[in-house]
Amino acid sequence: MDAVDLGGGERLYTAMSEERILAACPDVHGLHCGVGGGRRSEGRGRIVTDVQLVLHAAADPEPHPDRTAEVRGALTGTAAATPRSVLAISEADLTTGRRARCGSS
Numbered sequence: 282m283d284a285v286d287l288g289g290g291e292r293l294y295t296a297m298s299e300e301r302i303l304a305a306c307p308d309v310h311g312l313h314c315g316v317g318g319g320r321r322s323e324g325r326g327r328i329v330t331d332v333q334l335v336l337h338a339a340a341d342p343e344p345h346p347d348r349t350a351e352v353r354g355a356l357t358g359t360a361a362a363t364p365r366s367v368l369a370i371s372e373a374d375l376t377t378g379r380r381a382r383c384g385s386s
Contacts, residue, residue: 285318287328293318293360295330302332305355306348308340310372318363329365338372345369 285293298316303309313335321329332352349367356363 285320285328285330287359287363289359291359293328293330293356293363298330298356298360301355301357302334302352306334306351308337309369310335310337313372313375328363330360330363332364332367334367334369335375336369336371340371 283295285295287293295316295318299314302316303311303314313333315333316330318328318330320326332348334348334352336346346369347367348369349364352364352367353361
């Protein structure tokens with residue numbers, strides 16, 4: 282979803298949110314920051330967002346550091362209250378889709 286209606290004339294733009302997060306968190310890999318959002322409870326609940334960050338190899342050595350405060354700080358106004366989850370993983374944990382060649386050892 283490109284834009285989520287937050288009510289009161291405010292919208293959360295996912296691409297703009299990703300750019301704000303990247304600007305505020307320089308150790309996040311530029312190609313791997315995703316924000317998805319929607320309404321909870323089958324369209325009648327509050328708006329929530331889920332954020333996935335892939336950290337550069339030289340970033341925080343903690344396996345899955347909590348970046349919720351940094352993400353909320355990067356977002357503006359009502360959008361800052363929407364993150365339900367923030368998942369930060371290392372580049373090594375990222376699934377790339379590469380497959381081993383048959384017969385190779």
